[in-house]
Amino acid sequence: MKTIFNGIINENPIFVLTLGLCPALAITNKFENALLMGICLMVILLFSNFLIAIIKKLVPDNVKIPVYVLIIGTFVTIVEILIDIYVPVLQTSLGIYLPLIVVNCVVMGRAMSVASKKGVGTSILDAIGIGIGYTLALILIALVREILGAGTITIMDGISSLTGYKLILELPTNNLFPINIFTGPAGAFITLAFFVALLTKIKGGNTHESH
Amino acid sequence: MKNKNLQGILVLTVTAFICSLLLYLVLIITN
Numbered sequence: 001m002k003t004i005f006n007g008i009i010n011e012n013p014i015f016v017l018t019l020g021l022c023p024a025l026a027i028t029n030k031f032e033n034a035l036l037m038g039i040c041l042m043v044i045l046l047f048s049n050f051l052i053a054i055i056k057k058l059v060p061d062n063v064k065i066p067v068y069v070l071i072i073g074t075f076v077t078i079v080e081i082l083i084d085i086y087v088p089v090l091q092t093s094l095g096i097y098l099p100l101i102v103v104n105c106v107v108m109g110r111a112m113s114v115a116s117k118k119g120v121g122t123s124i125l126d127a128i129g130i131g132i133g134y135t136l137a138l139i140l141i142a143l144v145r146e147i148l149g150a151g152t153i154t155i156m157d158g159i160s161s162l163t164g165y166k167l168i169l170e171l172p173t174n175n176l177f178p179i180n181i182f183t184g185p186a187g188a189f190i191t192l193a194f195f196v197a198l199l200t201k202i203k204g205g206n207t208h209e210s211h
Numbered sequence: 212m213k214n215k216n217l218q219g220i221l222v223l224t225v226t227a228f229i230c231s232l233l234l235y236l237v238l239i240i241t242n
Contacts, residue, residue, distance in 0.1 A: 055226075063219035067226050074230040078237050085241050 003122060007129020014137035014192070015199045019105040023097040024138055025188040030154045033093050034142035035135065040079055040098065042131025045107050046124065048072045052115040053123035059116075068111045073102045089158040106134060137195070144191050147171060149182030 013019045020041075027033045048071050059067050080098055083090050091098070101107060110130055115123040146153060153169040160166040171177070181187045 055222075059222050060215055060219045062215070063223050066223055070223075070226050070230055074233055077234055081234075081237055081241060 003125040004129035004132065007126060007131075008133040008136065009203075011130070012133040012137055012199070013106045013130055014134060014141075015196050017106075017109070018196070019109055020107075020134065021192070023100065023104070024141065025185060025192065027094060027097050028138055028142040028145055028188060028191075029149070029183050030093070030157070031139065031142045031146055032154045032157055032159065034138035036090060036159070037094060037097065038131070038135025038138045040083075040094075041101055041104065041106065041134055042127070044072065044075045044079055044101055045110060045131050046127040047075045048107060049110060049115040049123040049127040050120065052111050053118070053120040056116045064112070064116065068108065068116075069102065072107050072111065076102045087159055087162050089161055093158050106130065140195060141188070141191050144194075145182045145187055148177065148179050149184075149187055151178040 007013075009016075011017055014021065014024050023037055027037050048068075051071050052068060055067075076099060079101075080091075083094075083098065110126060114126045118126075143153070151171045151173045153171070155169065156163055156165050156167040179187075182191070
């Protein structure tokens with residue numbers, strides 16, 4: 001439980017470790033995209049951490065990175081094939097950021113720092129914690145960006161082909177809302193900076209002191 | 212040193228083989 005909690009708060013991949021920011025900034029314009037990206041990353045992280053933790057003693061140090069990239073790439077391709085078959089609309093909304101999970105720092109970083117050093121159980125728990133932390137971070141950023149930038153909350157749009165339901169909440173608009181800048185990259189950076197500052201304040205730490 | 216390199220090549224080859232087998236299986240199942 002401590003490992004999972006650690007991945008969500010103390011080692012949150014986006015707000016604390018600041019890893020994997022590329023998809024975090026690019027696809028958080030809709031709540032649905034953020035949620036699905038987080039789930040995809042969690043599934044891939046879980047399987048790759050599990051497999052790497054099993055074979056860690058067989059892999060010599062000089063081929064560690066190629067073997068890990070191969071394993072992560074396989075799981076990413078499997079997830080991509082499944083998404084292509086069951087939810088093809090997602091291919092267009094997540095776009096290139098789904099195959100790019102192969103080189104995502106979060107997955108590679110956890111493989112190198114946790115799965116290749118600790119046991120299978122710890123690696124799985126760490127993957128769950130980091131996956132939940134990543135998903136929550138994406139959801140938070142996406143919620144703020146979508147509410148402020150578009151005045152909507154898209155819960156089910158692309159995946160309506162799978163679930164059969166379409167759910168987009170529309171919030172009342174006025175002179176102030178929506179603020180269009182939040183749908184663009186600048187809004188993503190502002191939102192991310194706000195959350196990083198907030199989490200640092202809540203944790204009570206000063207980054208200069210910790211160095 | 213030579214043994215270590217050989218082991219590395221072997222591990223990489225076996226991993227690549229297993230990964231491609233896994234992908235092949237997924238493709239067969241989904242089709």
